[in-house]
Amino acid sequence: MVTRKEVAELAGVSEATVSRVFNGLGPMKPATKERVLEAAKQLNYHPNAIAQSFARRRSGNLGVVLPYMPKVHLFSAFYFSEILSGIGEQVREQGYDMLLSLLTPDESLDYTRLYRSQKVDACVILGSRDTPQQRESLMQLQAQGLPFCLVNQSFEGLSFHEVDADHVEGSYRAVRHLQEEGYRKIAFLNGSPQYSNSGDRLQGYMKAMSEAGLEVPPELLLEGNYSRKSGYEAASGLWEHRDQVEAVFAANDRMAIGLMQGLRERGWIAGRDFAIIGCDDSDAAKLSDPPLSSINVPFYEMGKEAARSVLAGLLHGGGTKDTRIKLPTSLVVRQSSRAVIINDS
């Protein structure tokens, strides 16, 4: 590998000058700069990023933490893929790189380890849940002043730097939409309560129901774990109370689709016998039959914003305020929620 030294020699300048040229620092004679660049090109010199990191005492890497649970599909790949793309875009704009960490959630979760090795300057944490271990780990990070940003999750009573979507509003609108289509008996299939989103969505659902003066008997409240399978399994419970249900709002697309599958087996077809709206507006929503109405969540933008703000915090001397940013959602109406027949006996 060709080093700065060789470039300096060829250009007839000092090594420091080569550095200045490559970092655009200080005033310098254009001729000098020219010579250096020429020499560098000739030798095919490229700064050694590791050495730079070493000298600057920062890695230039943004850590991205993903939950790793093979064979368990609580999250859709779509979700992470979008967020990762957003992070990736931002990171490139700022000259950073992305270091991916797949962490098994149940292993003694120690986020500080990521920073100790100095391989990352900050982290974006995806897919975290509200468990005692995670709270502990995150509080520890915060106490040590290590910069991080949570995406799509918040912790009751704690204040972290986080980027979220407005799930309360999104859910509210979804349920409102169903009401406007004429449905009154609207069930809610929520996901695991460990995700703050679940609470948000419940809140939005309840708000819309109560504003419309609608009762919410317990049979209308179902719970899955965000997997397709859990939605599929929820079908049997819902089926028992089918005379009390005209529509469903599900906390994600996968559960919605699973539920549709379960009900279809019983002869209940979404968009015909009942309406349903999912959440995430993932590609699965377009693949399902009928196409699934869904709440669009700007995952890409959330990833991008998370990366942007956590990296911005690095520049401003780690003075990251623990702010919560909420991005807006929107409703995408497809066939699954169109009123065809309203069995409002």
Next chain:
Amino acid sequence: MVTRKEVAELAGVSEATVSRVFNGLGPMKPATKERVLEAAKQLNYHPNAIAQSFARRRSGNLGVVLPYMPKVHLFSAFYFSEILSGIGEQVREQGYDMLLSLLTPDESLDYTRLYRSQKVDACVILGSRDTPQQRESLMQLQAQGLPFCLVNQSFEGLSFHEVDADHVEGSYRAVRHLQEEGYRKIAFLNGSPQYSNSGDRLQGYMKAMSEAGLEVPPELLLEGNYSRKSGYEAASGLWEHRDQVEAVFAANDRMAIGLMQGLRERGWIAGRDFAIIGCDDSDAAKLSDPPLSSINVPFYEMGKEAARSVLAGLLHGGGTKDTRIKLPTSLVVRQSSRAVIINDS
């Protein structure tokens, strides 16, 4: 940050000894080792990975290259997600980290840049296509002896280190299965020819057809670009020749589902009016209605194997043979390919 020096002082040994302890090198008195570890724990010392990389002249990072094309969904997120998980698993086993690079395929694709900065020791390249630029870039990498491994792609006439699935065999079996179910008029919806998989699948399809003594009139050969939309659009062409089609083999699940959607709009229901088999066995196959029969491709294992072999090459002095590894596929039969009615008029 606490450094080796401080540990050495506290333990009353030299810095070199501290390093030896942490690297498990050379024989040493247990008592010494004990003291060092004790001191390290007390000070909460952890080696600085950047400094180590610098001194060792290797980053300890495996680069993972993903094609980045926002809004264009030629690949399913499932695909990358599985491969990434496999890579992630292997990488952790070997104490490496994963550095993610999202590269826009049409930008002047220069893979060598990744290595020049020394931020990665080797790369796994996903989603590459057979274009002149990519050939050029890869040949350049190879010429410079930079270690890399391609996943799910090969280049006619060039020999790279690559991990692939046996798509010829998989396609062959899918078509054979359709034949065994009694179908004779079997169409093939392929993806873009820039992906070597497409050629492989065509080969498998043709083999099965010719072995069964079946003609393949041109109307049976359709081409999409692996997106759902392209499958959806292929429906119209297929519909025109519907009297010549009883079944379809599609080169991926997304196109298969798009095609099913397009045909459903015309009243043709998969699993009833025609049979269809997709490829990838992605989660979408389970979400679709009817559930889609599909060729299972071991993406996870492919990612893992790619990481394993490319990292192994690093140890053995870069003596990576440019081998092609092919992992086996298998057929997963779901409702979309079950013979219900055979309209074999």
Next chain:
DNA sequence: TTGTAGGCGTTATCAG
């Protein structure tokens, strides 16, 4: 505007 020189935290080589 440019050069000098110390330092970053390890690894690795050589003595002892």
Next chain:
DNA sequence: CTGATAACGCCTACAA
């Protein structure tokens, strides 16, 4: 078994 001591490639005051 352990301790010095050069690298490693670059950054950055500080000096000129």
